[in-house]
Amino acid sequence: MVVFNMADEIFRNNNTVAPVVHNISNIVTANDCANITLACGGSPTMAQHPEEVEEITSVCNAFVINMGNIEEPLVEAMIRAGLKNNAINHPVILDPVGAGAAKKRNEVLFELIDKIKFSVIRGNISEIKFLATKNSSAKGVDADENDKINDKNINEVIAFTKKLSAKTGAVIAISGETDIISDNNKTYIIKNGHSLMSKVTGTGCMLSSVLGVFCAANPKNILEACAVAVAAYGYAGELAYNDIINNNAGTSSFRNYIIDYMSKMTADMFREGAKIEIR
Amino acid sequence: MVVFNMADEIFRNNNTVAPVVHNISNIVTANDCANITLACGGSPTMAQHPEEVEEITSVCNAFVINMGNIEEPLVEAMIRAGLKNNAINHPVILDPVGAGAAKKRNEVLFELIDKIKFSVIRGNISEIKFLATKNSSAKGVDADENDKINDKNINEVIAFTKKLSAKTGAVIAISGETDIISDNNKTYIIKNGHSLMSKVTGTGCMLSSVLGVFCAANPKNILEACAVAVAAYGYAGELAYNDIINNNAGTSSFRNYIIDYMSKMTADMFREGAKIEIR
Amino acid sequence: MVVFNMADEIFRNNNTVAPVVHNISNIVTANDCANITLACGGSPTMAQHPEEVEEITSVCNAFVINMGNIEEPLVEAMIRAGLKNNAINHPVILDPVGAGAAKKRNEVLFELIDKIKFSVIRGNISEIKFLATKNSSAKGVDADENDKINDKNINEVIAFTKKLSAKTGAVIAISGETDIISDNNKTYIIKNGHSLMSKVTGTGCMLSSVLGVFCAANPKNILEACAVAVAAYGYAGELAYNDIINNNAGTSSFRNYIIDYMSKMTADMFREGAKIEIR
Numbered sequence: 084m085v086v087f088n089m090a091d092e093i094f095r096n097n098n099t100v101a102p103v104v105h106n107i108s109n110i111v112t113a114n115d116c117a118n119i120t121l122a123c124g125g126s127p128t129m130a131q132h133p134e135e136v137e138e139i140t141s142v143c144n145a146f147v148i149n150m151g152n153i154e155e156p157l158v159e160a161m162i163r164a165g166l167k168n169n170a171i172n173h174p175v176i177l178d179p180v181g182a183g184a185a186k187k188r189n190e191v192l193f194e195l196i197d198k199i200k201f202s203v204i205r206g207n208i209s210e211i212k213f214l215a216t217k218n219s220s221a222k223g224v225d226a227d228e229n230d231k232i233n234d235k236n237i238n239e240v241i242a243f244t245k246k247l248s249a250k251t252g253a254v255i256a257i258s259g260e261t262d263i264i265s266d267n268n269k270t271y272i273i274k275n276g277h278s279l280m281s282k283v284t285g286t287g288c289m290l291s292s293v294l295g296v297f298c299a300a301n302p303k304n305i306l307e308a309c310a311v312a313v314a315a316y317g318y319a320g321e322l323a324y325n326d327i328i329n330n331n332a333g334t335s336s337f338r339n340y341i342i343d344y345m346s347k348m349t350a351d352m353f354r355e356g357a358k359i360e361i362r
Numbered sequence: 363m364v365v366f367n368m369a370d371e372i373f374r375n376n377n378t379v380a381p382v383v384h385n386i387s388n389i390v391t392a393n394d395c396a397n398i399t400l401a402c403g404g405s406p407t408m409a410q411h412p413e414e415v416e417e418i419t420s421v422c423n424a425f426v427i428n429m430g431n432i433e434e435p436l437v438e439a440m441i442r443a444g445l446k447n448n449a450i451n452h453p454v455i456l457d458p459v460g461a462g463a464a465k466k467r468n469e470v471l472f473e474l475i476d477k478i479k480f481s482v483i484r485g486n487i488s489e490i491k492f493l494a495t496k497n498s499s500a501k502g503v504d505a506d507e508n509d510k511i512n513d514k515n516i517n518e519v520i521a522f523t524k525k526l527s528a529k530t531g532a533v534i535a536i537s538g539e540t541d542i543i544s545d546n547n548k549t550y551i552i553k554n555g556h557s558l559m560s561k562v563t564g565t566g567c568m569l570s571s572v573l574g575v576f577c578a579a580n581p582k583n584i585l586e587a588c589a590v591a592v593a594a595y596g597y598a599g600e601l602a603y604n605d606i607i608n609n610n611a612g613t614s615s616f617r618n619y620i621i622d623y624m625s626k627m628t629a630d631m632f633r634e635g636a637k638i639e640i641r
Numbered sequence: 642m643v644v645f646n647m648a649d650e651i652f653r654n655n656n657t658v659a660p661v662v663h664n665i666s667n668i669v670t671a672n673d674c675a676n677i678t679l680a681c682g683g684s685p686t687m688a689q690h691p692e693e694v695e696e697i698t699s700v701c702n703a704f705v706i707n708m709g710n711i712e713e714p715l716v717e718a719m720i721r722a723g724l725k726n727n728a729i730n731h732p733v734i735l736d737p738v739g740a741g742a743a744k745k746r747n748e749v750l751f752e753l754i755d756k757i758k759f760s761v762i763r764g765n766i767s768e769i770k771f772l773a774t775k776n777s778s779a780k781g782v783d784a785d786e787n788d789k790i791n792d793k794n795i796n797e798v799i800a801f802t803k804k805l806s807a808k809t810g811a812v813i814a815i816s817g818e819t820d821i822i823s824d825n826n827k828t829y830i831i832k833n834g835h836s837l838m839s840k841v842t843g844t845g846c847m848l849s850s851v852l853g854v855f856c857a858a859n860p861k862n863i864l865e866a867c868a869v870a871v872a873a874y875g876y877a878g879e880l881a882y883n884d885i886i887n888n889n890a891g892t893s894s895f896r897n898y899i900i901d902y903m904s905k906m907t908a909d910m911f912r913e914g915a916k917i918e919i920r
Contacts, residue, residue: 103783111392111408113669117842122892126783127842128739129669132711135743153411154435156712181407185414225382225405282625284396284406333622334401343891346840390671390687432690433714460686464693504661504684561904563675563685612901613680 087354093301093311094350097124102144102299106292107131107161109151109180112285115338116149116292122346123312125296131157136164145174145299148199149288150181153191165199174202174298174305177253178291182206183213196251202298202305204247205256205291208232208240215243225281232261241270241362254306256313258290264310271310274358275317277324283338290316293345310359318356319344365550365589365638372580372590373629376403381423381578385571386410386440388430388459391564394617395428395571401625402591404575410436415443424453424578427478428567429460432470444478453481453577453584456532457570461485462492475530481577481584483526484535484570487511487519494522504560511540520549520641533585535592537569543589550589553637554596556603562617569595572624589638597635598623645912651859651869652908655682660702660857664850665689665719667709667738670843673896674707674850680904681870683854689715694722703732703857706757707846708739711749723757732760732856732863735811736849740764741771754809760856760863762805763814763849766790766798773801783839790819799828799920812864814871816848822868829868832916833875835882841896848874851903868917876914877902 104125108116113129120127130139133156140146146168148161168175177199179192192214204214207226212218232240240263244255249267257263262273280286290313297312298305323340327333332340383404387395392408399406409418412435419425425447427440447454456478458471471493483493486505491497511519519542523534528546536542541552559565572591580587602619606612611619662683666674671687678685688697691714698704704726706719726733735757737750750772762772765784770776790798798821802813807825815821820831838844848871855870856863881898885891890898 108668109408110387110389110668111396114393114672114842117669118893118896121840121842128742129667129709130739130743130746132745135711135745138743138745139739151408153414181409181418184407185409185417187411187413187417188409282400284393284400331626333619333625335397335618335621335625338397339618339893339897340891342893346891346893347889388687389666389668390675393672430687432693460688460697463686464688464696466690466692466696467688561679563672563679610905612898612904614676614897614900614904617676618897 089304089307090311090353091350093297093304093308094353096300097296100144100300101126102296103128103142104145104147104292104295104299105130105140105143105164106147106149106295107157107164108149108288111151112288115285115289119289119342119345120292120296122342123293123296125299131160133159133163136160137167140164140167141171143173145176145295147176147178147291147295148195149178149291150192151288153188158191161195162198165195169200174302175199176203176205176291176294176298177201178288179204179206179210179214180288182210201251201253203256203294203309204251204253205258205294207287208257208259211244211247211255211257215247226259232259232263237261241265245270254309256294256309258287258313262313262317264306264313266306269306270362272360272362273310273314273317275314275321275356277320279324279334279337280320282334286341311353314357314359315348315353316345318353319348321356365586366633368583368586369590369632370629372576372583372587373632375579376575379423379579380405381575382407382421383424383426383571383574383578384409384419384422384443385426385428385574386436386443387428387567390430391567394564394568394621398568398621398624399571399575401621402572402575404578410439412438412442415439416446419443419446420450422452424455424574426455426457426570426574427474428457428570429471430567432467437470440474441477444474448479453581454478455482455484455570455573455577456480457567458483458485458489458493459567461489480530480532482535482573482588483530483532484537484573486566487536487538490523490526490534490536494526505538511538511542516540520544524549533588535573535588537566537592541592541596543585543592545585548585549641551639551641552589552593552596554593554600554635556599558603558613558616559599561613590632593636593638594627594632595624597632598627600635645915647862647865648869648911649908651855651862651866652911654858655854658702658858659684660854661686661700662703662705662850662853662857663688663698663701663722664705664707664853665715665722666707666846669709670846673843673847677847677900677903678850678854680900681851681854683857689718691717691721694718695725698722698725699729701731703734703853705734705736705849705853706753707736707849708750709846711746716749719753720756723753727758732860733757734761734763734849734852734856735759736846737762737764737768737772738846740768759809759811761814761852761867762809762811763816763852765845766815766817769802769805769813769815773805784817790817790821795819799823803828812867814852814867816845816871820871820875822864822871824864827864828920830918830920831868831872831875833872833879833914835878837882837892837895838878840892869911872915872917873906873911874903876911877906879914
């Protein structure tokens with residue numbers, strides 16, 4: 084499988100490029116996003132003043148917009164930095180936190196998508212479904228049970244994901260018990276991860292920051308970089324879950340162990356654990 | 363004791379309702395508040411843009427206002443979401459962080475209390491004393507030694523707590539070495555917890571978020587839900603303290619273990635550890 | 642060595658004064674800054690509304706400005722609280738996060754330095770070099786490889802550090818693999834710490850908060866308090882590194898262990914581990 088062959092190169096690039104990744108994040112998960120960026124071999128810059136972001140983002144290798152907070156100056160900073168990254172052809176990743184949850188939030192979301200060309204859009208199934216179909220059942224920021232991917236609806240999900248990719252030009256990454264990473268043409272289905280990851284805040288936000296590092300270091304292979312990143316992150320969750328069971332620990336230790344495993348993840352570990360199917 | 367009989371139902375409701383709890387928090391402890399909400403069986407939504415909060419809070423089960431940050435747009439969001447929750451009869455919990463510490467902060471506090479009907483107000487003894495008597499000795503956000511509850515002043519504290527409850531209509535929860543949970547009529551005195559909890563930032567903020575989950579899932583038994591929540595949280599602190607002593611760990615691990623134990627807490631564990639007295 | 646003789650007194654003061662330290666921090670590391678303040682024996686107050694900070698900072702023992710976020714109201718709060726601390730002769734510590742990274746950020750930095758008299762300025766080598774020479778190679782918030790202190794450039798670094806101290810009246814603390822703590826006259830060179838500390842976000846921010854506690858409790862011995870604090874913090878990093886190697890853990894546990902060790906640090910431990918040279 085092509086993605087496995089590329090895994091060595093992808094992980095190697097993370098370490099040799101050691102990309103600086105600009106993240107505009109939120110007050111809940113900014114610390115976790117910065118720490119997982121470092122864990123993956125990147126260096127985070129979290130600048131968010133509208134008047135500084137263009138200058139700062141210019142010397143970075145990629146830019147991650149996390150839509151957790153949508154205060155006006157933040158949105159202005161997102162747009163300025165996004166346009167600058169578009170101008171210099173650097174990857175821009177969007178995490179549409181809470182897409183569909185409120186009119187105001189949706190307006191911000193569509194303004195961002197309208198103005199900025201994204202390389203990757205990563206969300207949970209409810210968020211991506213809303214983006215693709217203007218329809219979702221989510222309350223708050225978590226995926227709704229009714230939206231979850233199963234054997235029955237997976238083809239439908241892949242279909243609207245491909246359509247959304249065609250429309251936006253972005254690789255679409257849906258994370259959850261089943262992950263779908265797709266462009267207009269090719270789809271990776273990933274079965275890594277553990278359901279307990281939904282009991283830690285920011286596991287989605289952190290994954291978007293992980294994608295920031297992988298895309299920054301592998302800008303010519305965005306689709307594969309995303310597939311490898313998502314599987315590696317899910318596998319880190321599985322390993323972390325084993326540890327908390329062995330240590331009789333709980334959800335806070337689980338968060339720490341996920342970041343720990345990402346800081347120890349190698350191409351070899353990835354190959355042992357990745358569960359990726361291509362369609 | 364009535365509270366023990368209800369503990370099973372209270373914990374069961376946390377898991378079956380799995381409430382979505384809206385928190386407006388602060389930049390210091392938002393991550394911990396979200397994580398402990400998840401640990402208790404809830405799902406946190408931390409939206410804070412004034413124009414989105416009414417829509418978002420409407421589909422939640424309770425709302426927690428943490429007054430750590432008092433920037434104007436945040437306060438507007440607190441008031442909008444608070445009024446919406448009042449209109450739909452959902453529990454609203456207030457954490458009056460730093461009550462008494464500055465004129466501006468006090469103005470915000472009294473505006474919130476004036477406009478919003480709270481189901482629960484939880485603070486340390488200095489904060490609640492200020493609210494009840496306009497008087498406290500606190501510097502910063504920690505309770506002052508002079509204010510601490512002891513055998514001598516406990517009846518006086520209970521008296522002003524009941525009066526504050528009568529005035530506001532809220533259950534009053536004072537957390538510290540001795541916790542007091544009281545409405546106008548009935549008082550629970552809780553002796554769980556460990557003094558090292560004051561060496562972790564946000565142990566008070568997290569408790570307010572815990573109350574958010576317990577009240578959201580048990581809206582008809584707010585007083586009992588608060589008593590069970592406070593005792594369970596204090597007991598988690600005791601268990602966490604044992605672990606850091608056994609592991610020769612420190613205050614950061616202590617924070618993690620507290621959240622870990624809340625994610626593992628059951629009605630059975632609670633019954634083993636709770637030290638609750640009714641007056 | 643004089644600093645070792647003073648270590649007992651310095652650590653004792655941290656615990657007996659138990660200073661309240663006002664920090665204006667940023668959304669990425671505020672939680673870590675508050676927790677390490679507590680770990681060192683201080684009590685953090687993180688108030689940041691411009692209209693409350695003068696009143697709140699007046700009853701604190703020191704004030705730490707972390708320039709991570711530079712939104713206008715935050716900068717106003719920094720200046721108001723800084724001037725108030727100057728008026729009452731309390732130590733003010735500056736962490737010039739991202740100095741040199743953008744024009745806007747530099748303007749804020751020079752406004753702060755212009756208006757406020759700092760007792761201590763702590764940054765990485767790129768940040769301090771920019772302050773001293775208006776020149777640095779940094780991208781983002783991490784020190785640049787080209788700037789790093791080595792045997793060849795150390796005398797040059799000490800020279801511009803002393804000059805910066807003379808100009809600002811502040812003790813200058815450069816943290817990195819080699820730490821330099823200097824006033825106009827005397828320089829401490831510290832070799833504690835571990836390179837993995839650069840893989841945890843906020844290790845610099847946390848150190849600035851540590852300096853806040855040590856200076857607040859030892860306002861008459863700022864230079865020595867800084868040297869002891871920097872060495873103790875670096876040694877905590879070494880001990881934490883040993884633990885993650887022994888536990889096969891990663892960077893998130895490393896962060897926790899650093900804070901853990903600061904909460905357990907004593908004058909005796911310090912004396913065992915400190916690697917301080919005086920020039």
